[in-house]
Amino acid sequence: MAVGFFPPPAQAPFALVDANNFYVSCERVFDYRLRDRPVVVLSNNDGCCVARSEEAKALGIRMGQPFFEVRDLLERNRGVALSSNYTLYADMSRRLMTIIGQFSPAQEIYSIDESFLRFAGFEHWDLTQQGRELRARVLQGIGLPVGVGIGATKTLAKLANRLAKKHPDFRAEGVCNLLDVPAERQAGYLADLAVEDVWGIGGRWGAKLRKLDIATVADLQRADVARLQRQFNVVLAKTVLELNGLSCLPLEEAPPPRQQIIASRSFGLPVTRFDLLSEAVASHAARAAAKLRQAGLRAGLIQVFIATNPFQPEAPQYHPGATVPLSLPTADTTRLLRAARVGLRHIYREGYAYKKAGVVLLDLAPVGAVTGDLFAATRVGTNVTGPITDRTRPGTDARRERLMAVMDGINNRWGRGTVRYLAEGLAQPWQMRRARMSPRYTTCWEELPVASCFRGAREDQGGGQLAPGAPGAGHL
DNA sequence: TCTGGGGTCCTAGGACCC
């Protein structure tokens, strides 16, 4: 069998810690008017609900549901909808991870609000008690509620975390340690959980598994691994082994090298003109280039894509992409902008209403690893007609790198877009909607929360409305 | 009217090589 796993002595348990309704919880830390009422945080462009308070879930609002479908429902129930404030969430995440990391030397930051811990050498510790203390310390330190799941493998820790949040036996405490649950009771829990509750089983595979009479976690745990590997793939086979306590997924303490960097956005309004499309693509390329430099990488390829609105199938559809190789791996915004424009020119067609554009940087390599290209002058794009001319003169690289560093410095200090390329446009009428933004409470002096000694002083600033008129609301 | 963005991994199939 082609499945590999990491057997004992690696018999150290895992914990999964994650914040409840993370984005909503972050907002609630700073605005007490958001407590005890339905709150949702919206995706970019104020499009979908990507985080929901328990009260919002109780109203039946689904994860990813379009905002326009729930707008009235929210309003009728004194609900609040907020644009996503990633500056705030990223800063809260950093603080959260620091506290979680104090509970084990082996930590993997898995997502913005999730962290795995591995407890090697903790044989004589009461891990359930550790979980309780972790929870208390996060709540006291930054005001976020978290759930803690503990199990023999990452997949079991994930499952335990789900029980910690949902199951009446654990919910009050917010901690579930499967290692402390007798086998018989554990079997009962697993028989009650749907197969889709397992980490790595989504809707498609869930439906396919149900056709094979595998409907619960217990069913999946008992399933024939070799058969599932044949009918699905090795990933599902590992999941089954993990459910049986065989650790196949190691803790990844260092993030693996990045494979790609994407920058893309939907437009606030449909765009048909080439010049506006070009502005948007330039803006995305500049953002991707900044991310690239931040990560200490250079890109060898840039992909450009544009797309019409898939939710209007009656309108003519078109979603092309072009790949443009760079003559030399680069992190220089000017070069990436130029290549992106070549790609866009190649795929643009008149007569379509475009709703989205983006760029992908690929073929990433650390700055130190880039070697010169002997044949730079003769290399030609594969997907794009004609060579990409590079007018950069030899010997100017150091100066350009310094220019990029200065630009990044200014934009980090004063906000993204403080210094930008004219190619990105000035008015930018294609920009996304972001009408319900809360202040950058923790990262901007002007937007720090103000403690008022007059109780209720902020009540009349718009409490009860959809957009909370907090200081800085609507700031772009 | 209004429907997100950024990632990863696996597999199948075609091109190409010897």
Added chain:
DNA sequence: TCTGGGGTCCTAGGACCC
């Protein structure tokens, strides 16, 4: 008339995650 087998690399598409 008769027309192999095994390997690698690349890409597109599909699945998953938060």
